[in-house]
Amino acid sequence: MIVGILGVGHLAASMLAGFLRSGLDPAAIVLSPRGKAAALCARHGFRLATDNRDLVERSDVVIVAVRPAHAPDAVAGLPWRKDQVVVSVCAGVPLSRFAVAPARAVRAMPFTASEICASPTIYFPDIEQAQAVLDRLGPSIALASETDFEVATVNAAVYGWVQDLIRKTAEWSSTQGLDPATGRRLTALTFVAAGRLIEEKDQPMDQMLEELVTPGGITERGLQVLSARGVPAAWEEACTAVLDKLMGPD
């Protein structure tokens, strides 16, 4: 299977690092000739297309990773074939804006953790070739509808907020005298541990939290401060704001 990437910027570079790490042959990857493409081809041996038409002619699966506003024009008028799958990673651009018939279009939302093959990547609709490509970048998660996909895309923003929380916690511990490298590592692994335990256990989350938050203990004390400062409500408001932006006009 030849994988083409149309739009080789920041996210595409993370995905390409993940494809290499997953063992994909660089000769099986073709890049559109803009952005970071020439440098990445020279460094890793990916193939460089002469233009976007050439890219589409040479690829079985085409990942579209241009900025959302550029996506509809970037795919229009290219020689799409019936056997092709087009995977758009462009946030907030509905399938209806991709004029790629007779190829089939899929939406996906990888994170930059693709680079280390650790991106939980949502996609819709569930097409085998798309899953085969996305599974190389971490666990792929098929969704049942485009509406579900939009709601789940909010997690792409949450991913950044969590990194910001890790940074703030690590910086705070360093101001208290903890070695910065130790603080960074510990905080990052704390978030990984919290997520992994919830992901790997079937126990209801309410029950897990009830067992965790000892009355009068340190977790409860911090939650009281966060609640008094309106953090849970602000977090929900931020999620809603992102969804509104995703569903809003271009």
Ligand SMILES: NC(=O)c1ccc[n+]([C@@H]2O[C@H](COP(=O)([O-])OP(=O)(O)OC[C@H]3O[C@@H](n4cnc5c(N)ncnc54)[C@H](OP(=O)(O)O)[C@@H]3O)[C@@H](O)[C@H]2O)c1
């Ligand atoms: N960044 C993330 O973490 C992330 C995560 C999930 C999804 N996404 C989605 O990924 C997409 C790309 O984001 P990004 O951060 O990677 O943007 P970016 O760094 O600006 O990369 C976009 C690339 O597309 C190229 N491009 C634009 N129009 C093109 C065309 N017609 N043909 C070929 N190449 C073209 C640009 O080339 P020039 O430099 O020559 O203009 C640029 O290199 C966005 O739609 C975003 O919603 C991003």
